[in-house]
Amino acid sequence: MNTTEKPSAGSDTLSDNALVDLTAEFQNSRIQEVLDKLDRELIGLVPVKTRIREIAALLLVDRLRKQFALTSETPTLHMSFTGNPGTGKTTVALRMAEILHRLGYVREGHLIAVTRDDLVGQYIGHTAPKTKEVIKKAMGGVLFIDEAYYLYKPENERDYGQESIEILLQIMENNRDDLVVILAGYKDKMDRFFSSNPGMRSRIAHHVDFPDYSPSELMAIAKLMLGSQNYRFSQDGEQAFAEYIPLRMKLGNFANARSIRNALDRARLRQANRLFASKTQRLTKVDLMTLEAEDITVSRVFQDNGPETDAPDIT
Numbered sequence: 001m002n003t004t005e006k007p008s009a010g011s012d013t014l015s016d017n018a019l020v021d022l023t024a025e026f027q028n029s030r031i032q033e034v035l036d037k038l039d040r041e042l043i044g045l046v047p048v049k050t051r052i053r054e055i056a057a058l059l060l061v062d063r064l065r066k067q068f069a070l071t072s073e074t075p076t077l078h079m080s081f082t083g084n085p086g087t088g089k090t091t092v093a094l095r096m097a098e099i100l101h102r103l104g105y106v107r108e109g110h111l112i113a114v115t116r117d118d119l120v121g122q123y124i125g126h127t128a129p130k131t132k133e134v135i136k137k138a139m140g141g142v143l144f145i146d147e148a149y150y151l152y153k154p155e156n157e158r159d160y161g162q163e164s165i166e167i168l169l170q171i172m173e174n175n176r177d178d179l180v181v182i183l184a185g186y187k188d189k190m191d192r193f194f195s196s197n198p199g200m201r202s203r204i205a206h207h208v209d210f211p212d213y214s215p216s217e218l219m220a221i222a223k224l225m226l227g228s229q230n231y232r233f234s235q236d237g238e239q240a241f242a243e244y245i246p247l248r249m250k251l252g253n254f255a256n257a258r259s260i261r262n263a264l265d266r267a268r269l270r271q272a273n274r275l276f277a278s279k280t281q282r283l284t285k286v287d288l289m290t291l292e293a294e295d296i297t298v299s300r301v302f303q304d305n306g307p308e309t310d311a312p313d314i315t
Helices: 022-029 031-041 046-067 089-102 127-138 161-174 187-196 198-202 215-228 235-250 257-277 285-289 293-297
Strands: 079-083 111-114 142-146 180-185 206-210
Touching (some): 022 046, 031 046, 031 089, 046 206, 079 089, 079 187, 111 127, 127 142, 127 161, 161 198, 180 187, 187 198, 235 293, 257 293
Parallel strands (some): 079 180, 079 206, 111 142, 142 180
16 A cells, blocks of 8 residues: 555645655655766765765755655755865766756756856956856856855955855845856865854855875875776786875875875886886887886986975976
């Protein structure tokens, strides 16, 4: 016997004694597919993934409540993602857009990622049309503003960032059923930004902090990146890279997974030059796939423990 009562003809809501199936609603939404994709794409970040699941659960329950007419307005979904570079903020924002779309909170589920330069003009009358054009593109999805604190420059009286902020505030309040805004950047700078812009803080419902990766997580990320490109470490190569990671983390401009990706790019360049310099005429598949210790240890990080830029090089 089916105990779930359907709405009567002509009715949009369920009666008070009706039952709804939370598990079925969850399965029908297919948001588990997105959560699984997030787990595959990003190593670690347990607190972040937990928070995303909590937000998804909140929205799922809210959708069920609507069937009983228990809510009358769209919940505030604007978010703040704080953390250092390379911690997965953009990827999580992309998956969040998918979740919002599958649960019916945005029409299209696309992500528009921008910075200050995309929103703020250089002269009077330039900022409003730039900001509005970006918002128009983002409508029905998610607007991701990286390094959002650069919108506000109180030390410059002729700066036009405040005009962009005011337009965003209006849209975030009046169009929250058609647009979700995610502000991202370093935590300390975002805290100062919100302190200087209480109107913006009041419109942010969810604050998600992205922790730095541990050395073991960065090694797992490196293997994942290599595998996706059909490369691998030799045993000695893996040991060398395990030694490289903590040394690189101590240096300036370290950007978590981004710096790991750049280090692997350099290692691939060194591998290619090593193979070419060897004058070996015949190479196996394993030769072409494998990064050896010498492709790692020639890095300046090992040579003098000095800084290594994030631009690919073969030195």
